[in-house]
Amino acid sequence: MGVEEGGRRGGIPVRADSAGSVWVSTERGSHLRGRRVRDTKPEVMLRSALHALGLRFRLNRILAGRYRPDLTFPGPRVAVFVDGCFWHGCPRHGASRFRGPNAALWEAKIAANKDRDVRANAALAETGWRVVRVWECEVKADVQQAACRVDALVRRAGSAPDGAPAD
Known part of the structure; x- marks a missing residue:
């Protein structure tokens, strides 16, 4: 399953880092954003x-x-x-x-x-x-x-x- 246009995979938001690794956005990880x-x-x-x-x-x-x-x-x-x-x-x-x-x-x-x-x-x-x-x-x-x-x-x-x- 590839990353769709708009940075989503199967309806789940994702983002790629500088190394090209794909991170899946999770509710549990939301507190780490903007540290x-x-x-x-x-x-x-x-x-x-x-x-x-x-x-x-x-x-x-x-x-x-x-x-x-x-x-x-x-x-x-x-x-x-x-x-x-x-x-x-x-x-x-x-x-x-x-x-x-x-x-x-x-x-x-x-x-x-x-x-x-x-x-x-x-x-x-x-x-x-x-x-x-x-x-x-x-x-x-x-x-x-x-x-x-x-x-x-x-x-x-x-x-x-x-x-x-x-x-």
Whole structure:
């Protein structure tokens, strides 16, 4: 059964992504449409907590040619990513399995996101950046603890001699 004119398959709305995969529109997936990419609630919460600790940072800078951390601390060269539990496959809160007509596509999407995260970490480390990834659930559970973890790395990295690892 092919996709009919108007983006429907057998009366069900569908859409193709950039890879040509056909996603079937479902009622259960409607809450995922229009999700923010930047300035998510966990990201804003963490930024506020870091600012209250006296840290100043830059937002959404492109580093290592193509990667865009949520926050960067240029002096100590620390990049912070706030990863959504669903989109990046949190081991505690990410989906353990997918159901429905798009299950295989979701599994591939989350796996691709995880692979991109690993590539970003490696590329940033190769160019002298220290990367910290904070899960959405960490921020929601205790934003101060998450902020203190970032703060400790930023201050340690800022006090390390040039070229010396801060860890």
